[in-house]
Every structure is written in C-alpha cells, then in structure tokens.
Amino acid sequence: MSTIQACRLANPAQTGATLSAMIQASDYWTPDNHSQFTSLDHTVGMAKAQLYNTLNAQKDTLFNASEFGLTITSNARIDNRSALLDALGLKASNPCVETDSQLILHCYIKWGASCAQHLRGDFVFIIWDEPQQKFFCARDHFGVKVLFYGLNAQGAMISNEHNAFFTSNWCDEEQIDERWLVDNLWQLGPTDFRSPHPDICVLPPAHTLEIDQHGTRLTQYWQLAAKNDWQHFTDKEHLAELEARFEKAVIRRLDSTYPLGAELSEGIDSNGIAGFAARHISPAPIHTFSYQCAALNDENRPIWEDTYADIEAMLAMHQNLKPVWVAEEQVFNEATKQHAEYRVLGGVLTQGSQASRKAPVKDRHIRVMLSGWGGDHCVTCPGDEYANELLNAGQLRRLYRLLIDKHNRGRGGRPVRTLAGLIVRRLIPAPLRFILDKRNGLHAAMLFRAKNHFLHPKWRSRYDLDHKLKHFLQNYNRATVQQHEIRELFEIALTNRMTKEELNARQWRYEYRYPMADVDLVEFAHSLPSRLKILNGIERYPFRYILEGVTTPRIQWRRKADVDHPNIDRDSHVALRKKRLAKALGESSLMRKYGREDWTAELIESLDTIGLSHAERMLDIENYYDAQAMPPSFTQRT
Numbered sequence: 001m002s003t004i005q006a007c008r009l010a011n012p013a014q015t016g017a018t019l020s021a022m023i024q025a026s027d028y029w030t031p032d033n034h035s036q037f038t039s040l041d042h043t044v045g046m047a048k049a050q051l052y053n054t055l056n057a058q059k060d061t062l063f064n065a066s067e068f069g070l071t072i073t074s075n076a077r078i079d080n081r082s083a084l085l086d087a088l089g090l091k092a093s094n095p096c097v098e099t100d101s102q103l104i105l106h107c108y109i110k111w112g113a114s115c116a117q118h119l120r121g122d123f124v125f126i127i128w129d130e131p132q133q134k135f136f137c138a139r140d141h142f143g144v145k146v147l148f149y150g151l152n153a154q155g156a157m158i159s160n161e162h163n164a165f166f167t168s169n170w171c172d173e174e175q176i177d178e179r180w181l182v183d184n185l186w187q188l189g190p191t192d193f194r195s196p197h198p199d200i201c202v203l204p205p206a207h208t209l210e211i212d213q214h215g216t217r218l219t220q221y222w223q224l225a226a227k228n229d230w231q232h233f234t235d236k237e238h239l240a241e242l243e244a245r246f247e248k249a250v251i252r253r254l255d256s257t258y259p260l261g262a263e264l265s266e267g268i269d270s271n272g273i274a275g276f277a278a279r280h281i282s283p284a285p286i287h288t289f290s291y292q293c294a295a296l297n298d299e300n301r302p303i304w305e306d307t308y309a310d311i312e313a314m315l316a317m318h319q320n321l322k323p324v325w326v327a328e329e330q331v332f333n334e335a336t337k338q339h340a341e342y343r344v345l346g347g348v349l350t351q352g353s354q355a356s357r358k359a360p361v362k363d364r365h366i367r368v369m370l371s372g373w374g375g376d377h378c379v380t381c382p383g384d385e386y387a388n389e390l391l392n393a394g395q396l397r398r399l400y401r402l403l404i405d406k407h408n409r410g411r412g413g414r415p416v417r418t419l420a421g422l423i424v425r426r427l428i429p430a431p432l433r434f435i436l437d438k439r440n441g442l443h444a445a446m447l448f449r450a451k452n453h454f455l456h457p458k459w460r461s462r463y464d465l466d467h468k469l470k471h472f473l474q475n476y477n478r479a480t481v482q483q484h485e486i487r488e489l490f491e492i493a494l495t496n497r498m499t500k501e502e503l504n505a506r507q508w509r510y511e512y513r514y515p516m517a518d519v520d521l522v523e524f525a526h527s528l529p530s531r532l533k534i535l536n537g538i539e540r541y542p543f544r545y546i547l548e549g550v551t552t553p554r555i556q557w558r559r560k561a562d563v564d565h566p567n568i569d570r571d572s573h574v575a576l577r578k579k580r581l582a583k584a585l586g587e588s589s590l591m592r593k594y595g596r597e598d599w600t601a602e603l604i605e606s607l608d609t610i611g612l613s614h615a616e617r618m619l620d621i622e623n624y625y626d627a628q629a630m631p632p633s634f635t636q637r638t
Helices: 012-024 055-059 081-088 100-118 178-186 235-252 268-281 301-317 328-336 338-345 355-363 386-392 396-408 415-427 430-437 441-451 457-462 465-474 481-490 494-506 519-527 541-546 553-557 570-586 589-594 601-606 609-629
Strands: 002-009 033-038 044-050 063-065 070-078 121-129 134-139 148-152 155-159 207-212 215-220 260-263 286-289 321-323 368-370 511-513
Touching: 002 012, 002 070, 002 121, 012 033, 012 044, 044 070, 044 121, 063 100, 070 100, 081 100, 100 121, 100 134, 100 207, 134 155, 148 207, 148 215, 178 457, 178 465, 178 589, 178 609, 235 268, 235 519, 235 541, 260 268, 268 286, 268 301, 268 368, 268 541, 268 553, 286 355, 301 321, 301 553, 386 396, 386 415, 396 415, 430 441, 430 465, 441 465, 441 609, 457 465, 481 494, 481 519, 494 511, 570 601, 570 609, 589 609
Parallel strands: 260 286, 260 368, 286 321, 368 511
Antiparallel strands: 002 044, 002 155, 033 044, 063 070, 070 121, 121 134, 134 207, 148 155, 207 215
C-alpha cells in the first residue's frame, strides 16, 4: 500500500516546498518509507509513501528510468507478472522488473498508452514522460484504488491522498462543491464517488489520464462484455473453471508478510473467500472480523446469538480461522472517536462503519483485509432475470418449470399467478409498467423517501434531483441476467463503497483486497449461461456448488432470506434516533439553509430507517466540517 503524489508547477521555485507539503499529507498513517523525484528543470515533482505489507513493497519505491526519461510512482499489486514478463521477453530474475512499479513502466515502454489493458490487479500509477512532456496515469478496472487530480493557475497536481491538495495549499479547503453537498444530503439513486472540492477530479475506474500542456485527456481502456470463449463448455466444465478462477483470485490476494484478516459474515461470499484462503495458507492463521466484532455477553446474546451460530460453525471447519471479538464498550468508544480521526482525509467522509476494528487490527499487526464485497454484483448474481429471458424467447414451458422450482425453494409466489404477471407486464407499455412499479418494492420505497425528504424543493429543482431519481427507477429493471450485472457493477455505487473503504483502512495502516473484483473471474462469471446461475430454481447456483466442503451445508445452500440478521429491537432503536434527530435538526445551520420550512416532528416520525439515515447524514457533514470550516454561503438561507 502506498500514497503517491505528483505535481507540475508553473513556478519551479515552488516545486520542492509543494512536494514536501504533499508528502506530509500521509503522515497520519505513519509510512514505513518515503521516496521522491524532482526533474532537472525543477518543474516536476513526484513522491511515494509506502507501507511494507509484502516483500515486493519493501523494494517498490518511486522508480526513475533515466535512459528512457521516465519516472513512475504507483500504488499497485500486479497479479499477472508471469504473463507480462513473457510478453516483454524478460526474466523474473532481471533486476529491472523486480518491483510492480518497474514492471508497469516496462509495459508502458512496450505498449504506450494501451499498457493498462494488459494489467491485472489493483493499481493506480503516475508516469512522468519527459520526452513527451506529459503525465500518464491509470486506475484499475473496478476502482479498487483511487486517484485524484486537478489543474489550476499553479499547474497540475495528482495524488491518491485527498488531503495533499490542501496541505500543499494547491486549493482552499474551505471551498465545498454545492452539488456534492446536495447530492450527499439527497442520497437517492446511484451516487458516484466525487471530491467535496469543486477543483478536485476523480479518475474513473478502467480509465487512463494524460495531462500535458494542452490539458487533460481521459480514455476508457476496458469495459465488461460477455465472451464466447467458453460456449462449448459443459455445465461440469463451467463449474470447474469457475472454481479454478475463484481460487486463483483468492490466492492472488494472500500475499502479505504480516498476518491476514478477513471479513466473515454468514453469507456465501465471505465464507467462500475465508474458506479457500484458510485451506491455502494452513496452518498459518487468518483473523476473522464479523459485523462489529462485539463479543457475546448476557446483554447482547439475544441480538447476536443466532447470527453468530452460523459463523461459529464455519470457524469450526477451519482451525486456522481465528475470530476477533472485542468488548462491546470498545465498539462504542471507537465509534464515538471517528469524526475527529477522519479530519485528516481532507473533506472525504468515509464509511466509518468499522471503527471497532482499529485496535484489534493494530494489535495483530494485520496489513491486509480480505473482503467479499462485490460478489453478488456479478460472481454470485442471483440470476432471477433468467425468467425474463425465457419469456422473451417464448419458452413458456421452461419458464413455468423455473417458477415452480423457485416457489418450492420459497423464493416466489404461486407459479401460475407469477407467470400471468410476467406476461401481462411484458405486454403493457413501459410508462404503464412504471406506474405499476410505483406501487410496490424498491420504486415505492424510494418515491416514498423522496416525498418525505427534508431537502427543500428548490434545491431538488436546481439540481434536477427528482428527474434523476425517476430516470434511475425507470431504467432499474433489467431484462437479462447480464444487464442486471452491468447495473450492479457500474451503476449502483460499487466503486463508491470500495473507494471509501480504501481511505478508511489507510488511516489504520491496512488495505482491503477484493477477490470478487478480479477481472478474469468477473469476465468468466459474467459469461456463464443464465440458466446455470439459477439452476433448478437455486439462485447463485454455480458459486454454491463450488463451496462443497469449504463452508457448512446450511450456509452453502440456504436462501439469502434465511441469513440470521441480528435480532435488534429496531422499533425502540429507531424511536431513540428520531428523538435525537428532532432536537439536532432544530439547531442545524445546514437545515436552515437546505431544509424544508414545513419540516416538523410529524415528518420525522414518518421516516423509515433509510430516510432517517439521510437526515443523519446531513448532521454528520455539518459536524465533520464544523461551523468554522463551512463557508457562510452554505449555512445562510437564500
């Protein structure tokens, strides 16, 4: 794990001081090493702050290939080293490619601007190309790693450390993008990750960036598409290939010279990752982190006992899975300190959901955390849209059989009624379908939240929020399994979550790795036949099949709805939150500026838990920036 910086300034005399200030932005996580580079004319500065979590990382400093006029700083973990070395005609023992940064640089020498499409892994990098007088940057396929950039009168600045733009005085920390603010208050529909500052841009996933005297150029180098490479496979061959690719995706992410951590719920994604990882590195331990890691006691046993039972059964299958439990008071104490600690991130509010992990991660010297996030976006997609595919193909007999199987599994209504509903829905015009959707499910819930939202109508109108929500809902339902996966991977906010988790984990000196976001795995899973993804009405069938002997049969085959979520007394918990919210909103300067004038205690009572979270988000933003940091224009009603 590394933070990387680069700048090209109009005034060369400022480069040294600016670069030093950018490096200081990473001091909060105490890097193991720093390295930096300044061009001969002093207009370009580059730097890198490293965390030594692998053997490769200990050597992977900022690298300058003076014979080519190229310098690279990267935050990268490259998986396909062998294939790249073969393509480059180089041996692994060659000292010029012993680190990932050097390997990326040689890919750039061979393939130029198309080099990123040859890489596999999690990466962002910045290359200064002296002969062409430009920066060349790239971000990995799914955006596991983040990179910020911007241009102004001072010049160009690039970093994956958001606060570097402020510690260097490149831009004013007190400026806040009002569109970002309103979107964060609204929080309905998909939300891409954006900087709170109007002058800081985010490089999109699967894109390259070039910055030269002409400005910036963004180029998309990859997009997910179904392939026909495996169409001749039998079902058994498909399942064997999925298992091989998944196991490879997990193994690729186990490289660490420190103990490993892994998230572990009772879902199949985290169980698959933890199980395959445990088998591969046994007897070395993997420390597991479940929910808030609160240890059972007499008070919380009614809440967590059923949920933990499945987790304990999984732990019993793998003796080297070591659960991390902490006292419940530690969970609370860590959560109350979050906002003060997040100030170092320079205006970016991260997830903040895993504060209880800070101490146990540090105590166990963990620097890599495995996560199952992103699995059900593709690799473990339920496959329910296969019913639409059968209907559109006129295969009513197979469709009816599928509906019977789903019903027998407890995942659908009566087959005849469901079939009739699908046929009617296909026959009616799209506008009428949307009207029907508004009466139930996600559409009804989100429209209800919009109706009862605290945001003033003028802000909703100014930023076209209601129209955007309607457009999102109109395009939400998808006709095929693959269209569903595209939506889940690229339209719902997967990258937003992973970006925030990267920033969240960095301050605690570890990094997340996501086997479910492995490109080779996702491309294969996306190309699997739809019928196989819900074989015999069993959703997520291929992934469940390959978990034989990896997790318990109960976890492997049960329905998603059978997961034993914590038995929290939600009614009393929500009532307490609403009581606190009513008092806090009355004192909120942001509420006075952006809230509805008719906002009352009755409206607060009408909120569901998601709507309640939206209102609490506003208070989080206000508390995070505090009254002095928030510009007056954002707190005065106009």
